[in-house]
Amino acid sequence: MNTPIRKFYYGDIPEENTGGSINAISSNEKAWPLWEVFIRSKQGLDHKHVGSLHAADATMAIENARDVYTRRQEGISIWVVESKFIHASDPADAESLYEPAADKIYRHPTFYDLPDAVKHM
Amino acid sequence: MPHTKNALSFTLHLADTALILAQRNGEWCAHGPILEQDIAITNITLDLIGQARNFYQYAARLHEANENAVTEDSLAYLRTEGQFKNLLICELPNGDWAQTILRQFFFSTFQMLLFEKMKQSNNTQWVAIAEKSIKETHYHVKWSSEWVIRLGDGTTESHDRITKALDTLWMYTGEFFIPASYEMIEVTALKNEWMNKVKEVFDEATLTIPENVFMQTGGKNGVHTENLGFVLTELQYLQRVFPGAEW
Numbered sequence A: 001m002n003t004p005i006r007k008f009y010y011g012d013i014p015e016e017n018t019g020g021s022i023n024a025i026s027s028n029e030k031a032w033p034l035w036e037v038f039i040r041s042k043q044g045l046d047h048k049h050v051g052s053l054h055a056a057d058a059t060m061a062i063e064n065a066r067d068v069y070t071r072r073q074e075g076i077s078i079w080v081v082e083s084k085f086i087h088a089s090d091p092a093d094a095e096s097l098y099e100p101a102a103d104k105i106y107r108h109p110t111f112y113d114l115p116d117a118v119k120h121m
Numbered sequence B: 001m002p003h004t005k006n007a008l009s010f011t012l013h014l015a016d017t018a019l020i021l022a023q024r025n026g027e028w029c030a031h032g033p034i035l036e037q038d039i040a041i042t043n044i045t046l047d048l049i050g051q052a053r054n055f056y057q058y059a060a061r062l063h064e065a066n067e068n069a070v071t072e073d074s075l076a077y078l079r080t081e082g083q084f085k086n087l088l089i090c091e092l093p094n095g096d097w098a099q100t101i102l103r104q105f106f107f108s109t110f111q112m113l114l115f116e117k118m119k120q121s122n123n124t125q126w127v128a129i130a131e132k133s134i135k136e137t138h139y140h141v142k143w144s145s146e147w148v149i150r151l152g153d154g155t156t157e158s159h160d161r162i163t164k165a166l167d168t169l170w171m172y173t174g175e176f177f178i179p180a181s182y183e184m185i186e187v188t189a190l191k192n193e194w195m196n197k198v199k200e201v202f203d204e205a206t207l208t209i210p211e212n213v214f215m216q217t218g219g220k221n222g223v224h225t226e227n228l229g230f231v232l233t234e235l236q237y238l239q240r241v242f243p244g245a246e247w
Helices: A057-070 A091-099 B004-025 B035-063 B074-079 B097-118 B124-152 B156-173 B187-205 B227-241
Strands: A034-040 A047-056 A079-081
Touching: A034 A057, A047 A057, A047 B035, A057 A079, A057 B035, A057 B124, B004 B035, B004 B074, B004 B097, B004 B227, B035 B074, B035 B097, B035 B124, B074 B227, B097 B124, B097 B156, B097 B187, B124 B156, B124 B187
Parallel strands: none
Antiparallel strands: A034 A047, A034 A079
16 A cells, blocks of 8 residues: 655645645655765775765766765765665664674684784784 | 956956856755755855855955945945846846756856856956866856756656746847957857857757847846846845844
8 A cells, every 4th residue: 555655855845734745745756766875085995875865867866966965075986876776684684694793702803912023913 | 547447347247147146046045846956056056156255355356446445245235236247147037947957057158168268368366266166167067967958858848848948048148248348358259169068968958049039138237137126135135224234
């Protein structure tokens, strides 16, 4: 079933008393896809996820990212990827995926005696 | 000295043009079609206000020889319609998003060519301002061109809307290239290149350049449409009601 959700965009001023026009309601046919934005702040560092935004295509997504996320010189390189292409681990699996690592402290390289000559470890 | 007088008039023309377009674009703030584009248009607005300030500050210095009380603020807030020398296209109402975008495209394309030329002038102030501004202007051109293509070559509705905007705006584009007596950059020479760039984008946007249209002029000499009075009323309200107010 398609549950109607009242979706307001930034700056929307509802014209009717009930708020939100029926056209603006979900089904998302007219809505632009969501993109995840990654910004590299300077040479030699890696791109970091900074947030997401809406855009009609990749070019617009990069420009939107430039306007939304680099206004204060936060970056010198932008990556965008459509959110639907990101596959995520299921939070419900967290117990089986991550907890087994909790009691395996021997996986941390903290049990070795380092010779004094070795620096920067 | 007539040379200084022309330099002052021309500098004010550049400042007024940037300020009035910024004021118009600023009306989109919080009313953009989507958050990201709201920020994009207001970023452009801030770029234009930055340019206007640079030109007003220089104009105020050119004034100093004769009058002391002139500042960038007094130039922006205390002059009347007849004294403003902005291009007419800047003061027109925003219309819909298509009209706002198309105006930005026409204007920024012109401004990019103008600044390119200005970089070679012998006035060091203009050179400095042009060099600083042209980078952002390139982005304004890129951003607005893409929108013109997107709307022109988009849906039936978007194509209709931008065609309507074209009918409204085209008659105000001739003024770019008709020089005022004080104009110190040869704007007539920019026309061909401007037309080429517009044609290039229009081809992709499936739009046609109108022919045999009577071109409106007057803005450069203070003869404006009725719109400017309303724009200035809002822009200058605070300084007119509370003279010298600061915050």
